[in-house]
Amino acid sequence: MKARAFKYFRTQSLEDALQAFDRAGGEGCYLAGGQSLVPSLSLRLQAPELLIDISRIESLTGISRSGNVLRVGALTRHAEMLTSPEIARHAPLLRRAAPFVAHPAIRNMGTFGGTIALADPSAEFPAMTLAMDAEFEIASLAGTRTTKADGFFRGLFETGLQPGEILTAINIPCFGNADRCVFDELARRRGDYALVGAGVQGNFAQDLVSTIRIAFLSVGSTPLRARHAEAAITGRALSADAISDAQAALGDDLDPEDNEETSATMRMHLARVLLGRLLGRLSQPDCMRQDEVT
Amino acid sequence: MNERVPIELEVNGEAVAKYVEPRLSLADFLREELELTGTHQGCEMGACGACLVLLNGKAVHSCLMFAVQAHGDHVETVEGLSQRKAIADIQQAFHNNNALQCGFCTAGMLVTAHELLSRNTTPTRHEIRDGLSGNYCRCTGYQAIVDSIVSVARSRAGNVDTPASPGERGTAS
Structure with missing residues (x-):
């Protein structure tokens, strides 16, 4: 349970970090909050020769709004999602999901960019970037590029990040007056990995769904959008019939596998139950006023 | 790669300067280098919470970080909290x-x-x-x-x- 020996390099410069990775010839690894990386090193699932500590790079921090986009620095700690007024106002889905992310002490260290770059399929925030239609800013020695959350999560712990690239910020369309969002998950114990979790964000015209994005966690090898369920309710009011149709359509979106924790059948059932509850809450025009966060 | 590197930090209000291997966890550093054994180690993977300390005033798992990461930081252990009667x-x-x-x-x-x-x-x-x-x-x-x-x-x-x-x-x- 001790990490293999490595060299440690801390820098305040993004450029220095990118160059250090490049020089390490494939043996480098970026370290931000370390809440998944450090146990992985201790278990020797990973054994890089060089750890590049990017946690002090100023340009990766901060939350700021520019026009209709909220830019969340990759080093934003999970705990900040619970306290930041900008997050509460402009990206409330993150505020609602944050209490479910690990435990308080993990939330003090773990970073938003880190959990997205790791892409654990049972993590809350990567799935929420799908529901919020977020965009990622990515830096490399070749420059910077942006890419949508849609298409970024490609396989188990596999993303669109190329070796050496650093996720620097997450751009989130600001939450609007006609938007609503809800999050919930089913777990045996708060803080445990969810059996199934989901976040839904929709834009409403009166009570009709104009657009809606539904993102699940813990039901496959990546965070997943439920596009068939979205299509089943787009343009409709969230009546009992509509919700039932979305639940039925979920069978075309999710294909969970049996594992030691629960059967695929039960996980699918729980996903439908959860979706029904979430859409039921979303159907309430005042759902953004309810203080459901504990 | 086993070479030790210098770190300076404040632990329970006192300045500490040591040479450590980069792979030494903060928990091991506190217990073995500073003999602050009030910080316990149960799972060494962030699940049990026995190793919590305050890092710059916030509770963190000392098993989930390396001592080198705390260079320049303020660490307070249960001994420090106890001694200042907090x-x-x-x-x-x-x-x-x-x-x-x-x-x-x-x-x-x-x-x-x-x-x-x-x-x-x-x-x-x-x-x-x-x-x-x-x-x-x-x-x-x-x-x-x-x-x-x-x-x-x-x-x-x-x-x-x-x-x-x-x-x-x-x-x-």
Whole structure:
């Protein structure tokens, strides 16, 4: 349970970090909050020769709004999602999901960019970037590029990040007056990995769904959008019939596998139950006023 | 790669300068280099919460970071909190309520309770249980620990009817 020996390099410069990775010839690894990386090193699932500590790079921090986009620095700690007024106002889905992310002490260290770059399929925030239609800013020695959350999560712990690239910020369309969002998950114990979790964000015209994005966690090898369920309710009011149709359509979106924790059948059932509850809450025009966060 | 590198940090208010291997966890550094053995190590993977310390005032797992990462930072362990009497009332409440048996988890529980009460002076039992969700206790069943934190919150708020208030015991939470 001790990490293999490595060299440690801390820098305040993004450029220095990118160059250090490049020089390490494939043996480098970026370290931000370390809440998944450090146990992985201790278990020797990973054994890089060089750890590049990017946690002090100023340009990766901060939350700021520019026009209709909220830019969340990759080093934003999970705990900040619970306290930041900008997050509460402009990206409330993150505020609602944050209490479910690990435990308080993990939330003090773990970073938003880190959990997205790791892409654990049972993590809350990567799935929420799908529901919020977020965009990622990515830096490399070749420059910077942006890419949508849609298409970024490609396989188990596999993303669109190329070796050496650093996720620097997450751009989130600001939450609007006609938007609503809800999050919930089913777990045996708060803080445990969810059996199934989901976040839904929709834009409403009166009570009709104009657009809606539904993102699940813990039901496959990546965070997943439920596009068939979205299509089943787009343009409709969230009546009992509509919700039932979305639940039925979920069978075309999710294909969970049996594992030691629960059967695929039960996980699918729980996903439908959860979706029904979430859409039921979303159907309430005042759902953004309810203080459901504990 | 086993070469030691210099680190400087503040631990319990005192400046510390040492040479450490980069792979040395902060928990091992505190226990073995500084002999601050109040910080316990249970799982060494961030699940049990026995190793919690304050890093720049926030509770973190000292098993989930390397000592080199704390270079330039302020670390406070349960010894520091105890010596400056920041948690004297929490310790007394744990004692009054029998909120510990084997004691292995207690240091982490105290750090969590300290941070929780500094963030939220009037936590509900639900909030306390949620706050303790990253701290495993294998002896007590948590009830007495929650009771203790409730009683400290009340007495800090000036409500002195509390230490080990019997009415609190056995209430559903």
